[in-house]
Amino acid sequence: MKVAYAGLLAIAVSGCSLLGSDDKGTLSENPASDDMAASVPRGDQPQDCPAQGAALQVLGSGGPIAEAARAGTSYLLWIDGEPRLLIDAGAGSFLRFAQAGGKVASLDAILLTHLHADHAGDVSGILNTGGFEGRGEPLPVIGPDAAPRFPGTGEFLARLVSKDGGAFAYNGGYLDGRENKPLLEPRDIVTEEGAGAPAGLDVSNQYSVMAHPVHHGPVPALGYSIEIEGKTIVITGDQSALSERFASDLAGSKPAILFAHHVINGESGQPRGLHRTPAQIGELASALQPERLVLTHNMERSLDPIEASLSAIGQSYGGDVSAAFDLDCYAL
């Protein structure tokens, strides 16, 4: 396995994580581990995405537990220096969106993998800032359908901003396109408990996007694949190994980058019905054959035993593996 990885990895001193990485995000020992200033993860040091071509920036590389310098899950697709697609808006991504230079006005759509707070908690804040940009065109917001305890994407937006009882009813213009707000165009993708058919999303004529239903316990959930100029990015979303159709539909697709949500370690007591273990991430990577595997949705519980995780992944996948920090940018 081509992991340039020096054996560390997470040392905690006074509550600060000393996990470091090189410019590619490859896991490595932090050379300045005795310097608390240098121990701040790279999330507070935005990487610029290239002015030409396509790139995916990880806005939030963390999960539901508030941990140092990691916002909840979020990605921003850049094409020729323009922010074009926001995928998830977990808690904390509002700030990362601003640090990255994101603008709602230039988005083709907002995609949501599922409606957990670590993936959708900052939707209202990001919409709110967009209301100050003067965007005139409608804005598609695409995500999963409903299930018990989870509204569908359209209902989720209505509960946020409906003039008739929404939590932020003063922003109700998003649902009728009035009051200088862009009209939201919600779309619920049928998930069928992770077994539904992939759905093509018509959000741009410059790239294509597919929404893939995945299994995430009782939570309606999606992964996404994005193809731009013959190269593909795959985002697993939160998914368990029961996401068999996702794996089979994308098998052998050789994406340029597979972003896998690295939520749990391989030890017992972890919520395996919701997430892939590191070994199961390795099996997925083995099936898809990406040029590069990037672990994100990282948490202390998944990073602390990182040597074990990398070893488990390496049982099935021999390619390049790295771990993302907030604001890391991956050019295609």
Ligand SMILES: [Zn+2]
């Ligand atoms: Zn999550």
